[in-house]
Amino acid sequence: MIQRPHVLLSAAVSLDGYLDDASDTRLVLSNEEDWARVDGLRAASDAILVGANTIRADNPRLLVRSPELVAKRVAEGSPEQPVKVTLTRSGSLDPAAQFFTVGDAEKLVYAPPGVVTGVKATVVELSGLREVLADLHARGVRRLMVEGGGAVHTQFLTEGLVDELHLAVAPFFVGDPNAPRFVGPGAFPRGLTLVESTRLGDIAVLEYHATPEPSDVDIRHLREAIALAENCPPRTFRVGAVITAADGEVITTGFSGDGDPANHAEEAALAKLEPGDPRLAEATMYTSLEPCSSRTSHPRSCTQLILDAGIPRVVFAWREPSVFVDCVGAETLEAAGRRVIEVPALAADVRRANTHIPGVHL
Ligand SMILES: NC(=O)c1ccc[n+]([C@@H]2O[C@H](COP(=O)([O-])OP(=O)(O)OC[C@H]3O[C@@H](n4cnc5c(N)ncnc54)[C@H](OP(=O)(O)O)[C@@H]3O)[C@@H](O)[C@H]2O)c1
Ligand SMILES: [Zn+2]
Known part of the structure; x- marks a missing residue:
């Protein structure tokens, strides 16, 4: 059995399960209250992981926003910000992306040998989610938050590597088959238990725990x-x-x-x-x-x-x-x-x- 961090997968989706629309601007699927909730989850994580396509599409900063939560992390002996982690096979990452340039969190890029150059990050030549998770664990990451996109969600879920799933559901449909879905096709584990459902304005937050499987x-x-x-x-x-x-x-x-x-x-x-x-x-x-x-x-x-x-x-x-x-x-x-x-x-x-x-x- 590999030693790996606890994995929390967090996403915001439309009623028909899309992560975004197909336009160039990012679709807002959240509200302020929900952002604060996600900020709390980030603050409780040692690292935050997104796929390279999310960096290219959204240019996220992946920072804990609340100064109080940052101060609490520091008081508990954690670094100010969680480690930022991404995965790429192509190596196509813009060194000017906010992932690399905003905040002085540690940054890790997992990629095949030789494909990533010119970014301010530690490049680890590994692929395969299990190897990546084992490496993160060896680097001291005990709680990993996975924040998309769909390709990354699909792999984590189908490989049975998600311990908690938090979904914010926005009250509208996207209805465009060209838009990115929460997950793609695959063989998904069945064992999820709904442990909490909360209403934040018009957003429904659903929290599931994976039913642990015996070895x-x-x-x-x-x-x-x-x-x-x-x-x-x-x-x-x-x-x-x-x-x-x-x-x-x-x-x-x-x-x-x-x-x-x-x-x-x-x-x-x-x-x-x-x-x-x-x-x-x-x-x-x-x-x-x-x-x-x-x-x-x-x-x-x-x-x-x-x-x-x-x-x-x-x-x-x-x-x-x-x-x-x-x-x-x-x-x-x-x-x-x-x-x-x-x-x-x-x-x-x-x-x-x-x-x-x-x-x-x-
Ligand atoms: N609503 C939300 O909560 C939310 C959150 C995040 C993202 N999004 C949306 O999701 C969309 C992006 O999702 P997506 O499915 O297109 O992409 P994604 O999951 O963000 O990234 C996929 C990319 O990650 C890399 N990758 C994935 N698995 C890998 C592995 N095992 N080893 C090495 N590299 C790996 C590959 O990068 P390369 O192509 O570089 O090889 C792959 O193309 C965007 O529209 C974004 O707005 C929404
Ligand atoms: Zn007894």
Whole structure:
């Protein structure tokens, strides 16, 4: 798995999904309030990326405008402005473009060898979005904002490299097939969840998060967790848990009833480690069942134990149906910034191990 920045893709579109019209002047798809919102997103980013065609068409400055937001960045120890990043294959970039000449942010141009000359920027001879993202990560970029245009959006989305999508929808149609579209044709991932919709004047802002996909390694460890539940004493809710370090090595395991009859699987696994084990800061918790968020037998829920242990990532198979208790483990972990991956494809295996519990059916 490549280490890459968190990617937020932001665009403004017409009702029929265009980024602009076909005229030489830029179509206004936003209003002041929406610009302020975009400014906030820029200020929260380490870098902003656009395609070379957007530089040629719009000549954007790609700066954080608000002096307050700039001051806040500086106070937090960030550079005044995010790094500006572009991609080109042709190398056709005007050295006088505002991307290069306005503001003293660091500038990066990713291009094939030898095609870019004469611009005031660091030229990195790389193509392929994954290589570009890995390089940005190596340069310290943890949050990347992608601001167009359509060709760039299409690649990021079809390659599954977008974590958040923010769309501002303007209340009119463009209706011109020669105008640039938000995205071109392609095989797009399906898993987007609408997390927010806001009205800014007559602009609708839609915010989506990508549903994270489990890797093959995740599936393997989750199956191990599910298999561990076979060790549970009879009559209990049968759950297994596996914790791995950053390199994928299993550092502890547990199952419900392990150690203490009242122990939950996650709790039993954590109890075998020293509190504050440094490996937990980059660990993944695999558990066959969504971590519980409230319980009567022990003071802390498994969700709370995971939060307290600092585990950043949780992979689970079965979301407990609300007939038992109203579990908000996944939501609580997500709200605290932890990555939560649900693998419903393996939920049937967990239910099968628990058909002795009233209310659990295959
Ligand atoms: N409404 C909005 O939110 C918004 C935001 C941004 C842009 N726009 C509009 O979008 C339009 C531009 O969109 P677009 O789709 O034509 O172009 P684009 O996505 O901005 O840029 C495409 C160009 O980027 C370079 N490129 C893309 N992927 C690359 C890769 N993997 N490796 C190397 N180079 C790569 C290539 O440059 P070369 O051609 O140099 O090889 C390619 O032609 C403009 O009309 C602009 O106004 C609107
Ligand atoms: Zn629990």
